[in-house]
Amino acid sequence: MSTFEAVIGLEVHVELLTATKLFCGCSTAFGATPNTQVCPFCLGLPGGGTPVLNKRAVEYALKTALALNCQISPEITFDRKNYFYADLPKGYQTTQHFQPLGKKGYLTINIKEETKRIGIHQVHIEEDAGKMVHMGDILSTPFSRVDFNRASVPLVEIVSEPDMHTPEEARLFLQKLRNTLLYIGVSDCKMEEGSLRCDANISLRPLGSKGLGVKTELKNMNSFRAVYRGIEHEIERQTRILQEGGEVTPQTRHWDEETGVTKAMRDKLVAESYRYFPDPTLPPLKISEEWQMEIRSSIPELPDSRYTRFIQDYNLPSYDADVLTASRELGDYYERALDTYREPKNLSNWIMSELLGLLNTHNMDIVDCKVKPHDLGNLLKLIDEGTISGRIAKTVFEEMFATGKKPEAIIKKKGLTQISDEGTLLKIVEEILADNPGSVEDYHSGKDRALGFLVGQVMKKTKGQANPQMVNELLREKLKK
Amino acid sequence: MQVSPEELNNAALDARVELSATETKELLREVQSFFNLTKKLQEVDLEGIAATSYGHQEPNILRDDLIRSSLPLEESLANAPAVDESCFLVPRIIEE
Amino acid sequence: MDLDFANLMAEQIAAAMKGKKISPAELGDTLFRRSTRAQKELNLFISFDQKHIAGEIKRIEQHLPDKNCSLLGVPLALADNIATDDQKTTCASRFMAAYQPPFTARVVSQLKENGALLIGKTNLEEFNLGCSGGSSFFNSVKNPWDLECSAGSGAAAAVASGLATLALASDTRGELRQAASYCGVLALKPTYGRISRKGLIDIASSLEQIGILGRCTSDLAIALQVLAVPEPDNPSTLQIEAPPYASLLEKPEENFKIAVPTCWNEASHLQDEVKNDFQEQLENLDKLGLEVNFVTLPHFKDASLVATMICAVEAFSNLSNMDGVRFGHRETGKHLQEMYIETRSRGFSSKLKKFITFGGLTSTPKYYDTFFRRGQKLRTLISRELESCLAENDLLLTPTTPFKAPSFAAPVSGKEFPDPAGYYTAAANLSGFPALSFPLFYEGRLPGNLQFIAPRKHEAALLQIASLLEKEFSSHRPKFALSLQEV
């Protein structure tokens, strides 16, 4: 039985975070009543006017292409892709075919401790189509409703090179891409709202071969999990066909999340080869060096360089750096907290275990977190200064998380300050020793565990406020005598 | 260059129109005569000549990202042959 | 006052209105009566009715105090492929027969704001595809000079018959100028983008431009002045201010250097009458002291072929929105794609179906480079030839059409690609250059015509030469076959 290698390329469509559509002033807000955000132009009404390009859409696309390390075309064209479909009001989609904005870029992913570069074939601007609502299942519906609010919303399409070979690589690439786009703030990348959509081209070839097999295009994967599972399933399906000596049919297949299989969609009259030609209503647009420079300078530090910097500057393990740069906001949070509390690894530990733990439990995002970075820094300072113990700090942090109050205020109000006064502690230690002669005896007969018990008793008596290190020292000293 | 009726009918299908047998015959003749007329044009040396795709050579104009009012719903739907609630209604998508 | 509009200029009508020498009510009544009569004889309108004319009169009465209305009360006809929000805009297509745009074309608003009175929406070939007849869902328009002949368009017929002083219609491969030549009126196709294309239902966006029809140069100049206002948010219009046309006409340039392409007499279907008339006019120009030179423009003769290649592909794409979903006619179909085919096959004329199929064919990957792309390169070549010719000459002169208004009994053309009527006109659409068709009148014969092409943005030169010729040649204007004066 021969073994095969999968060859995977992704086509990702991302809605840009503009207020208006690509060529007209209609709003792009999500969730409006159907067909209330349309005008004669984007509804494709005869005589509905000519397209006027949205400057911000071009800037966001340019930012995207630059962040993905693309070469930028000095002049870009807008071209029509002609086909008939119910969600396409003009009978063509204006996209970029002949001179796209960006070419030959790349993104890196980290897989199995290694860094791998995934090529970006092209980044271009295009308009979105409307949305179809079927009565029940698309296969059985007698008719469909069409909402054109989404028609002509600006998209960038990012086409990767077929450089991925496993579902995991595809998932990592998509995550890295999403992360990068969120860093540069051009899209909200919500897969569930359709502002990030991913199609995959998948083919198999005998392991070691350089050629390309027959590919299928996989659509309708609406989550990262779906991308992983869909590709995994499609690779299995193609492997089975090839191992049985069959041939893969080039076709478009839809991932069905519920049944967990991919299905071919028959759409006979939807053209296999599209007609493309320059849109006669949209003259080419010059992308000057100055404009590129201006946009480039507005790009914040991207995940890769931040990751490297976190390792170099803060001495963080690569795992920590990876987690902390997974979103721009988390990285920003970390660095802001670091301004107050200059112990990078301690801070990283706290964020990764306590903060992300609570966010996870409450299914929240870092942007929704009530704890200000500065307050977290102060909390950690209070631990280091011995004002509170680590254990108390966790309780304080829970309250900070729930209320957004400052740690000092919580500690003061609840009287949680750590007891570090030697006199006070000594008195309590003596009491405990007097109350537990058995344990003292055990300690002296070599049972070290007894010490732990005695420490525990002191902590219990002080409701956890005793400085554990001092209690330890005092006990040892007393027990020597 | 010889055009076949199949090519013509495929092009008609791509344009989503159906030609009658007579129309196909007429068009075949017309296209063939057009192709013959353009024979000499096929020989013109166009090396290094750029294609003109636009009506003028003015630069493109960009628009600020500012919302302008859309059509009222009634006006959006007013010309539609079939509507349902606030949507346009189309026949089933799947072809069998 | 005598309401013989055929002999009144826009300026005179506006002055009479302002001076209350014509009452708006009287104007409205006369226009409606004459329109009804003209419609019966010529079939020039698709939409016109008493209610709309009455509405226009009311609007104009409100305009009366405004002294800046250069077109106050001036009767205007509008081709039915230019959108109006109060009247259907059908493009003479069955598919569009009920289409009511929720907006008005910018050109219409501009003229109306200046007091123009819109009589109605005029008939044309379906989507203005040529003017050789046979594709309007509302049948052909008869020529006011000879009811047995085609007028080319309702807009030209409305101006020729004296019903409208001005008309707007579009010009893709020369339709505006061709119809003007059949009907003996002036036509000005401005530089591409000089006049807003907003609200025009265009079949070929890179070629098509709204133009003006009228009976005298000064009317064209006034209308152009009103229309040629840059539209800052529209990339398909020119972003330059127009010169003051009226004052340029007051002291016109008279030393024009005129070029005539040597291929002028190579047009297919060139009538001897047209040929002889043209030669005679060349002599007349010589007598006027104008310098006329023959020039070789190797690809001028291919302009119509090239424009047809481009027009068909753009039409294929531009008309793809006609799918029966958001507007227009709809037939039933078992599924979506079948509905499209049924709808479009029944909604479009045979001529249009064939034309967009032709565009579909020449844009398939097999023919894309050899036809469409090649056509676009030839377009560059033709524009360059014109450009260099007009760098050394002020104007290029040809007949407008190789033949006069074709008779319904024996149409000259209409079947073949390209339409032979476009032999002289298409180059101006390919290059975006402005062009003007100037009428020539003969006793007992159909009107003839001359076409002038000027360099980009030089409409003024066209108006000046027309004004000059108007003084010299147009002393006699024979009577129409159709007379509306008594109606």
Ligand SMILES: [Zn+2]
């Ligand atoms: Zn819109």
